[in-house]
Amino acid sequence: MLGLDSSLRSAVGAKTADPMRAALGLERVRDLLAHYPRRYVRFGGLSDLAELNVGDHVTVVAEVVSRNQREMRNRRGNLVEVVISDGRQRLTLTFFKQRWRYQQLAPGVRGQFAGKLSLWAGERQLAHPTCLLFPAGADAPEVGPGGIGVTPIYPASAKIDSWQIQLAVSTVLAVLEPLEDPMPQEMRADLGLLSYDAAIRAIHQPGDLAEIEPAQRRLKWDEAFGLQVALAQRRVTARSLPATARTGGTGGAGILAAFDAALPYELTGGQREVGGQLSDELGREIPMNRLLAGEVGSGKTLVALRAMLQVVDSGGQAALLAPTEVLAAQHLRSIRELLGPFGCAGELGAADVATRVVLLTGSQGAAARREALAAAADGQAGIVVGTHALLSEGVEFADLGLVVVDEQHRFGVEQRAALRERARKTTAPHLLVMTATPIPRTVAMTVFGDLETSELTELPRGRQPIATSVVPEDKPAWVARMWAKVRDEVASGRQAFVVCPRVEPGEPEEDRGGAVRRPAAAALQVAPELAAGELAGLRVGVLHGRMPGEEKDAVMRRFAADELDVLVATTVIEVGVDVPNATVMIVLDADRFGISQLHQLRGRIGRGSHAGLCLLHTALPPAAPPRERLDVVAGTNDGAVLALEDLRLRGEGDVLGAAQHGVGGQLRLLRLIEDADVVIRARRYAQELVGEDPSLATNPALAAVVADLERDAAHLEKG
Numbered sequence: 021m022l023g024l025d026s027s028l029r030s031a032v033g034a035k036t037a038d039p040m041r042a043a044l045g046l047e048r049v050r051d052l053l054a055h056y057p058r059r060y061v062r063f064g065g066l067s068d069l070a071e072l073n074v075g076d077h078v079t080v081v082a083e084v085v086s087r088n089q090r091e092m093r094n095r096r097g098n099l100v101e102v103v104i105s106d107g108r109q110r111l112t113l114t115f116f117k118q119r120w121r122y123q124q125l126a127p128g129v130r131g132q133f134a135g136k137l138s139l140w141a142g143e144r145q146l147a148h149p150t151c152l153l154f155p156a157g158a159d160a161p162e163v164g165p166g167g168i169g170v171t172p173i174y175p176a177s178a179k180i181d182s183w184q185i186q187l188a189v190s191t192v193l194a195v196l197e198p199l200e201d202p203m204p205q206e207m208r209a210d211l212g213l214l215s216y217d218a219a220i221r222a223i224h225q226p227g228d229l230a231e232i233e234p235a236q237r238r239l240k241w242d243e244a245f246g247l248q249v250a251l252a253q254r255r256v257t258a259r260s261l262p263a264t265a266r267t268g269g270t271g272g273a274g275i276l277a278a279f280d281a282a283l284p285y286e287l288t289g290g291q292r293e294v295g296g297q298l299s300d301e302l303g304r305e306i307p308m309n310r311l312l313a314g315e316v317g318s319g320k321t322l323v324a325l326r327a328m329l330q331v332v333d334s335g336g337q338a339a340l341l342a343p344t345e346v347l348a349a350q351h352l353r354s355i356r357e358l359l360g361p362f363g364c365a366g367e368l369g370a371a372d373v374a375t376r377v378v379l380l381t382g383s384q385g386a387a388a389r390r391e392a393l394a395a396a397a398d399g400q401a402g403i404v405v406g407t408h409a410l411l412s413e414g415v416e417f418a419d420l421g422l423v424v425v426d427e428q429h430r431f432g433v434e435q436r437a438a439l440r441e442r443a444r445k446t447t448a449p450h451l452l453v454m455t456a457t458p459i460p461r462t463v464a465m466t467v468f469g470d471l472e473t474s475e476l477t478e479l480p481r482g483r484q485p486i487a488t489s490v491v492p493e494d495k496p497a498w499v500a501r502m503w504a505k506v507r508d509e510v511a512s513g514r515q516a517f518v519v520c521p522r523v524e525p526g527e528p529e530e531d532r533g534g535a536v537r538r539p540a541a542a543a544l545q546v547a548p549e550l551a552a553g554e555l556a557g558l559r560v561g562v563l564h565g566r567m568p569g570e571e572k573d574a575v576m577r578r579f580a581a582d583e584l585d586v587l588v589a590t591t592v593i594e595v596g597v598d599v600p601n602a603t604v605m606i607v608l609d610a611d612r613f614g615i616s617q618l619h620q621l622r623g624r625i626g627r628g629s630h631a632g633l634c635l636l637h638t639a640l641p642p643a644a645p646p647r648e649r650l651d652v653v654a655g656t657n658d659g660a661v662l663a664l665e666d667l668r669l670r671g672e673g674d675v676l677g678a679a680q681h682g683v684g685g686q687l688r689l690l691r692l693i694e695d696a697d698v699v700i701r702a703r704r705y706a707q708e709l710v711g712e713d714p715s716l717a718t719n720p721a722l723a724a725v726v727a728d729l730e731r732d733a734a735h736l737e738k739g
Contacts, residue, residue: 021197024050031195032188036180036547040188043179049192050728054218055185056239056688057172060232066130068171069109072137074144079134079173079182082106089122102126104133110146130154132171134181152183163607170226175422189224202721203245205704214238224412236689243464243690244698248706249716250726251469255309256714258470261448263307266334266421268299273400274333275362275373276326282360290478291319297474298452299328302334302422311464315624315659316456323476324424324452325355331450332375332402338420338447340405345424345569346576346592347383352405353580354377363720366400375402382409383569425453456620460664463692465703486622487631490610490647493639502606502635503554509604510585512557514630516604517590519621520546521612523564538639541608547588555586563589596619600628609644610636615666618653667693 022030026049028037040046046055061067067080072610081102089100097117102125104111113133115121121227125374135149174185199217208215214222214234222235270278294312301308322580328338340355342348361371378392392643395401399418406409414614453471464473491498506516522542547562561584563575572592579587580599587593587602594617605625618636626632636650652665692699710716716723 022192022195023197024048024053024199028188029051032190036184036188037549039179040185043177044175046634049196052185052188053191053690055174057224057237057592058175059173060229061173062225063262066106069106069111071145072111074137074139074142074390076137077135078130078137078146079176080104080106080111081112081132081171081173082128082130084125084127084459085110086127087122087125091658092116095334103696105353112140112143113149114140114145114147116148118148124153125151132173132183134176134180134183136178150181152181162262170229170232172224172226193221193224193699200721202719202725203242204709204719204722211241211701213241216242234336240689240695241700244695244702245706246722246725246729247466248469248699248702249710249722252703252710253468253714253716253726254470254707256710258309259306261307263305263450264334264336264419264421264447265303265305266336266450267303268330269333273373274329275375276329276333279326279329279359279362279375282362287322288319288476290314290476291323294323294474294476298323299330302327304328307448308422308452310451310470311453311455311471311473312476313455313459313464313473315479316620317480317627318456318476320454320476321351321359323356323456324360327452328403328424329375331421332356336419337399337401338397338403338422338424339417339420340403341410341423341480342405342407343425344565344592345383346563346565346572346597347407348379348381348407349424349569349573349576350597352377355403355405363403363591365402377403377405378402379432380404380406380409380415380568382407382412384409385570387650392432412669422450422710423454424471425451459668460660460693463663463667466692469703479638484626484629485627485630486634486657488622488634488657489610490592490650490654491635492642493636493637494641499637503550503632505635506555506604506606508560509633514603515579515582515584515601515603516586516606517556517593517602517621517624517643518546518550519605519607520590521591521609523566523590527668540612543588543590547610550586550588551594558585559583560586560588563587563592565590565592585668591617591621593624597624598627599624602627603630605632605633606637607634608637608693609639610650611638611640611644613649613655615649615669617661619648619662622653664693702717 028047028049028051029041030035031049031052034333035045059071059620061066061081066082069080069082073076074078079594083106084102085105086103087100089098091097092099097382098119100115100118102113102115102121104113113125113135117623124517131151131153133146133148133149133151135604138145138147140147166253166581172182172186172189174182176182176185183507199215199220203213203216203217207213213219214237216238219235219238221241222231226232226235231337297309298308301310310324312320313583324340328340331338340348340351355377359375359377362371362374364370365374365376376395377506378395380389380392384392392401392404393415396404397416397418404417409415451471459473491502493499506518509516520543525542525545526539532705543562543564547560551560561575561579563572563579565572567575575584575587576597579602582601588716591613602625607613608617613621621735622632622634625634636654638647638650640647649669653662656662690698709719713719
């Protein structure tokens with residue numbers, strides 16, 4: 021008998037198991053059984069060809085309706101074209117130098133056909149598909165004893181077809197030991213769920229279509245509940261660690277009080293409210309673990325800085341971790357500018373109460389790095405700003421009291437933990453995680469479920485509106501006006517960004533439909549072309565992630581000082597860059613970016629006293645699916661609306677990414693927006709269960725499921 025942790029090699033043999041591991045990452049029986057069918061075709065039924073997406077590797081059940089063969093004109097050999105149909109739509113199968121296919125695929129033959137769906141001369145086709153033909157008079161292949169009532173169609177690849185996966189599943193289920201149920205019996209009864217064993221067998225081998233929904237409902241619950249239990253355990257573990265209370269100065273004394281008194285503007289209501297939350301939690305002997313989500317430009321950095329100053333007033337240090345050197349350098353400049361005399365302790369002109377702010381990055385010179393390391397280790401630096409360099413060996417703090425992680429989606433749990441370990445103390449530092457990407461509630465509960473959540477939705481006074489428009493390349497007059505707008509703004513004393521998807525020119529690319537597209541715009545090519553053409557006479561600079569850190573910082577300083585009119589850049593300027601005088605952003609080949617990324621990019625303009633204009637350039641026709649993203653971004657500045665739309669268009673795996681606790685790899689059936697009720701209920705049950713039994717000692721089967729989730733998450737974060 022096989023168990024869930026048996027290897028696929030031992031279950032189905034190396035010939036089948038090795039392609040599954042290479043193409044789909046399936047190594048154990050557990051992995052195969054969690055590779056659920058994408059859709060089903062019942063006996064006598066055919067696939068709906070209208071549902072297929074160009075560019076995907078697809079498997080269809082269809083009937084041959086016509087065929088022809090001919091000699092190819094431009095090269096030797098025979099071409100066989102076979103037309104298949106679902107009774108409504110048609111699809112062409114093309115075979116080169118396979119004359120025997122003409123005899124095999126006669127009209128009336130039914131089967132499964134698998135391959136990459138592409139476009140040729142405007143028609144959809146499968147070139148060189150693999151075929152599994154049904155016996156004469158049968159509506160589906162017989163797989164396993166007695167066949168099955170419904171044919172499952174699995175996510176497959178060029179290396180392994182759906183019916184090979186189906187056969188492997190059938191082989192495994194025939195000898196699989198009864199599966200122990202990890203969910204408590206009372207919970208299953210309360211929710212009306214199938215047993216785990218019944219759900220697994222029904223989702224892979226349903227007798228009829230009515231059996232599929234109850235199986236999916238049970239397995240969706242398993243995904244939601246398993247993750248929520250893991251996150252609940254993390255919250256319990258975090259709260260069990262001792263922390264040093266950082267109550268700040270007393271009697272209105274200290275850097276924070278002096279800083280607040282010197283602020284030239286009032287905090288927004290949201291900043292005051294969230295600031296109070298952070299202050300209270302920093303003052304406890306339980307480590308703060310909080311996510312601060314806020315719109316682009318909502319003032320998160322100021323809120324975080326005030327929390328850092330409270331820690332400094334308490335004799336501790338704060339570390340700010342940024343995902344890129346450009347953003348780290350920007351944070352250093354912003355913090356020093358905000359602090360003024362309060363941030364230059366030991367220097368001429370420093371205030372009576374002041375601290376020191378230092379930068380630590382991977383590309384620093386040896387002398388600057390030694391100085392920053394020493395200032396962190398002996399406590400002279402109250403605030404240390406850095407990149408992944410803060411995670412490296414040899415970085416120590418005298419008394420690390422607060423870790424601030426900017427743009428959480430760039431860092432995983434393991435990386436956050438590594439920074440905490442840089443502290444010499446036995447107590448855990450407090451943690452504040454920031455993101456400028458608005459997060460739907462169910463996503464926050466699943467992805468950031470080990471953190472409490474605060475939101476800043478109110479923009480500070482003075483933030484200007486940003487208008488966004490799509491500029492099609494096939495409308496030359498529009499493109500000309502786009503560059504003319506840049507010239508007009510520069511003539512008015514303002515500045516502009518031009519964003520490119522690539523650093524250097526690349527080769528032509530094949531899109532999802534198999535069509536060849538010109539190479540994406542590259543910063544190193546666009547900058548000189550603009551300087552010699554449309555923007556001749558303007559001061560054009562270039563910035564990209566491959567530049568040395570000092571060079572990147574120098575370019576940003578020149579742009580911030582208005583020594584450059586136009587900055588041609590890659591997404592290195594996506595987050596954190598703050599140049600109030602920049603009012604125009606042109607995004608070239610904008611269809612190459614995602615919704616959230618475009619929203620982040622346009623947040624770099626409109627930060628001063630003038631309104632912003634974002635122009636999304638594209639060479640795609642209006643009917644192309646990626647154009648939908650551009651229209652969505654142009655239609656609203658509401659980040660929450662865009663976050664939901666991004667999730668709808670791209671799916672959980674792409675949006676969440678592997679760094680988020682492995683969630684992207686764990687959600688196979690669950691949809692965080694559509695299944696919000698499942699997520700909310702699972703969180704409630706998980707909190708109750710873990711509250712009563714934190715280690716899951718009374719439920720070893722569930723403990724094994726959670727341990728497996730954590731192992732997968734650690735693997736994804738390291739990968």
